[in-house]
Amino acid sequence: MAEPLFTLKNLTKTYKSGEVETPVLRGIDLSVEKGEFIALMGPSGSGKSTLMHILGFLDRITDGVYLFNGKDVQKMTDDELAGERSREVGFVFQAFNLLAKSTVIENVMLPMMYAKIPPAEREERAMEALRSVGIDHRAHYLSNTISGGEKQRVAIARALVNKPSVIFADEPTGNLDTKSGEAVLGIFQDLHEKFGTTIVMVTHELEAAEFADRIVRIRDGKIESDSRDHVKRTGGYYK
Amino acid sequence: MILSDLLKTSVTSLMRNRSRSILTILGIVIGIAAVMMMLSIGRSSEGLILNQVANLGSDLVFVEASSGDPMSGPPSPYIEQTLTLDDIDALNKSGYFSAVTGVIQSSTPITREETSKFVQVVGVNEDYLEVFPAEIASGRFLDQTDIQSYAKVVVLGKTVAEDLFGDQDPIGQTVKLKKVSLKVIGVFPELGTRFFQNQDEQIVVPITTAQRDILGLDNVTYIAAKASGDIDITKEEAQWVMRDSHNIDNPTADPALDDFAVSSQSDAVAIVGIVGGVLTILLASIAAISLVVGGIGIMNIMLVSVTERTKEIGLRKAIGATYKEILQQFLLESVLLTMFGGIIGIISGVGFSLLIGYIVGKFVDGWSAAVPLDAMVLGVLVSTTVGIVFGLYPARRAARLDPIEALRFE
Numbered sequence: 001m002a003e004p005l006f007t008l009k010n011l012t013k014t015y016k017s018g019e020v021e022t023p024v025l026r027g028i029d030l031s032v033e034k035g036e037f038i039a040l041m042g043p044s045g046s047g048k049s050t051l052m053h054i055l056g057f058l059d060r061i062t063d064g065v066y067l068f069n070g071k072d073v074q075k076m077t078d079d080e081l082a083g084e085r086s087r088e089v090g091f092v093f094q095a096f097n098l099l100a101k102s103t104v105i106e107n108v109m110l111p112m113m114y115a116k117i118p119p120a121e122r123e124e125r126a127m128e129a130l131r132s133v134g135i136d137h138r139a140h141y142l143s144n145t146i147s148g149g150e151k152q153r154v155a156i157a158r159a160l161v162n163k164p165s166v167i168f169a170d171e172p173t174g175n176l177d178t179k180s181g182e183a184v185l186g187i188f189q190d191l192h193e194k195f196g197t198t199i200v201m202v203t204h205e206l207e208a209a210e211f212a213d214r215i216v217r218i219r220d221g222k223i224e225s226d227s228r229d230h231v232k233r234t235g236g237y238y239k
Numbered sequence: 240m241i242l243s244d245l246l247k248t249s250v251t252s253l254m255r256n257r258s259r260s261i262l263t264i265l266g267i268v269i270g271i272a273a274v275m276m277m278l279s280i281g282r283s284s285e286g287l288i289l290n291q292v293a294n295l296g297s298d299l300v301f302v303e304a305s306s307g308d309p310m311s312g313p314p315s316p317y318i319e320q321t322l323t324l325d326d327i328d329a330l331n332k333s334g335y336f337s338a339v340t341g342v343i344q345s346s347t348p349i350t351r352e353e354t355s356k357f358v359q360v361v362g363v364n365e366d367y368l369e370v371f372p373a374e375i376a377s378g379r380f381l382d383q384t385d386i387q388s389y390a391k392v393v394v395l396g397k398t399v400a401e402d403l404f405g406d407q408d409p410i411g412q413t414v415k416l417k418k419v420s421l422k423v424i425g426v427f428p429e430l431g432t433r434f435f436q437n438q439d440e441q442i443v444v445p446i447t448t449a450q451r452d453i454l455g456l457d458n459v460t461y462i463a464a465k466a467s468g469d470i471d472i473t474k475e476e477a478q479w480v481m482r483d484s485h486n487i488d489n490p491t492a493d494p495a496l497d498d499f500a501v502s503s504q505s506d507a508v509a510i511v512g513i514v515g516g517v518l519t520i521l522l523a524s525i526a527a528i529s530l531v532v533g534g535i536g537i538m539n540i541m542l543v544s545v546t547e548r549t550k551e552i553g554l555r556k557a558i559g560a561t562y563k564e565i566l567q568q569f570l571l572e573s574v575l576l577t578m579f580g581g582i583i584g585i586i587s588g589v590g591f592s593l594l595i596g597y598i599v600g601k602f603v604d605g606w607s608a609a610v611p612l613d614a615m616v617l618g619v620l621v622s623t624t625v626g627i628v629f630g631l632y633p634a635r636r637a638a639r640l641d642p643i644e645a646l647r648f649e
Contacts (some may be wrong), residue, residue: 114558
């Protein structure tokens with residue numbers, strides 16, 4: 001069996017605010033293989049977002065072990081973490097987080113700047129990413145002039161453009177209507193099936209989670225269930 | 240992040256807030272422009288003074304009444320006027336000088352028939368033209384006999400002659416000065432200004448006549464002498480001659496014991512240099528204050544900009560920007576602002592200096608607008624430094640933002 005992409009062993013995360021300690025994650029054991037499409041579910045305050053931030057190198061663990069591709073993430077410096085974010089992961093946020101006054105293609109080219117991709121290659125790669133989510137016709141629109149569903153597709157293109165090992169999506173359909181939401185979920189499914197992209201999606205909607213292969217439920221900082229036996233939903237953009 | 244990306248990112252964000260950027264750099268623009276103008280005016284006037292001093296000739300020695308300290312500045316009316324005609328004789332006899340003249344000056348009205356005007360009356364002796372070389376346009380200058388005989392004669396400056404006599408030949412005519420009738424024996428050609436005095440508005444009379452008949456004094460304002468040998472030795476010897484003449488017992492040559500001061504052109508140059516130095520320090524302090532004020536303005540706006548763009552910073556960090564890359568981006572923004580401000584300031588400062596030079600040059604002979612090249616280079620360096628110093632704090636704040644918090648910021 002192949003090396004897991006993520007391995008978490010008895011991982012804990014505690015926030016300290018003065019004297020008050022708030023445990024958010026209380027011993028998580030999880031491993032994720034390359035090419036999985038996994039949904040992290042749980043009510044708000046369950047720790048699912050914190051877990052995603054830790055997996056995405058945005059936050060550090062308090063105790064336990066986090067191995068990424070066999071490397072101990074705890075031992076990495078801040079700059080090394082930034083490097084991992086640049087090369088290995090792509091983020092899709094609930095609020096899209098596009099630079100409003102930049103064009104769509106400029107937004108998609110942004111991560112390549114930090115990944116030190118030669119400027120000559122950037123435009124073509126950005127167009128390719130936009131094509132793969134079907135939004136290339138909006139390439140030169142200002143990103144605050146397109147619809148929410150379109151924005152989220154641009155955000156997915158931005159997450160894809162550095163060819164990361166994994167895409168993290170934090171409530172990606174939270175700001176979208178049902179139709180656009182399903183289209184976005186369809187894109188994830190498609191990327192997963194066609195290109196074998198690993199996807200970790202945080203959501204509190206079961207309907208959204210059912211697009212994934214595997215659903216991990218978190219409650220009160222612990223894994224409540226981890227199953228693949230739901231009826232998988234399909235649909236969306238390409239279907 | 241490669242340099243071209245960094246530049247493009249910073250320039251793009253500055254251009255998005257164009258009017259804010261322009262207002263922000265106004266402080267730096269005005270500061271640098273003011274420094275350029277003040278330096279230019281300072282240097283122009285210093286150049287003008289040094290030019291005047293240099294025109295006097297480097298072999299002149301001046302003796303004036305003084306409290307003793309040669310650095311105490313110009314003679315004050317409260318200082319006892321101790322110089323006399325005997326001092327002139329003593330200096331003459333010492334053999335260190337090829338020419339010695341006393342000078343006594345006063346402002347007096349001069350009258351001819353119905354016409355009257357205020358002039359500067361200057362009492363001198365026959366060596367005057369050797370000390371301060373000048374030609375005579377017509378007639379003759381004072382001679383030894385005129386001095387010794389208290390002759391009632393006068394040599395007119397060009398403007399005075401024109402105002403009183405118009406087209407007539409003034410030689411042999413009579414003018415009145417405080418009820419004393421003086422015969423015109425000569426007229427100067429156009430001499431222009433020396434030491435900020437218009438010599439064409441002067442009249443020259445024998446020093447003896449000036450003392451006894453016109454001004455009723457027995458001292459002289461100052462003595463000017465032309466050294467025949469080395470200027471520094473002559474200056475030194477002149478002091479001993481003067482001490483001897485004034486019966487001052489001062490074997491240690493303590494200037495505080497003397498009632499006179501001997502100076503030369505090089506002393507005047509040194510004083511101008513000191514004055515210039517003090518002025519430069521003063522201007523530099525004003526400049527420093529204005530640049531600090533400008534810098535605080537930059538810091539303020541950069542802090543606002545960091546807060547406004549918290550979410551953008553969070554995003555950049557999430558997609559892989561390092562601490563250093565965010566720091567560089569914001570630091571470059573403030574440096575670009577101040578550098579640009581500095582360049583605009585220099586251009587406008589030079590422009591105004593030239594304009595001022597042009598206007599002043601119409602009224603003051605020998606004024607030329609100085610464009611301080613070293614100050615231009617310094618201006619760019621200083622404004623860039625201001626950008627780094629005052630941009631560092633906001634840039635560090637941006638770079639230190641926690642990406643998760645920043646992304647949640649509303």
